[in-house]
Amino acid sequence: MMRFLLLFSRQGKLRLQKWFTPIPEREKKKIIREMTSLVLARQPRSCNFLHWKDLKIIYKRYASLYFCLAIENQENELLALEVIHRYVELLDKYFGNVCELDIIFNFEKAYFILDEFLMGGEIQETSKQIVNRCIESSDMLQETMEEYMSKPAF
Helix, strand or coil, X not given: CEEEEEEEECCCCEEEEEECCCCCHHHHHHHHHHHHHHHXXXXXXXXXXXXXXXXXXXXXXXXXXXXXXXXXXXXXXXHHHHHHHHXXXXXXXXXXXXXHHHHHHCHHHHHHHHHHHEECCEECCCCHHHHHHHHHXXXXXXXXXXXXXXXXXX
């Protein structure tokens, strides 16, 4: 089971966070500080897996963003790396070559895509096509509602 997913920049700025287990706010801030400092301090050619407390931390850098995933000790590291890669593929498909600014200015879509893919620390849907169809239908519904709400009520 996954515990949390963090996206942060090379400068250590948190861009997205998803917690799959309840953790107090104070503890979350401490974990975020530790994760950013741990991952950013590693050499570029280092292994993308590390042990931290009773968890395994799997991270991957895409452009200027680090995707950091914490899993339980008995979980498969390669599967976690594949989860990160699949999420990046979904973001790429939606935004078209996703970048840090896409995450900053469209964070609600990034969270929505993550929620369509993962739920409760487990993979909800493995098919990229099904996730993309859900995102497209959500966008179409949102556009329809915006169009409906913009018309006069008389």
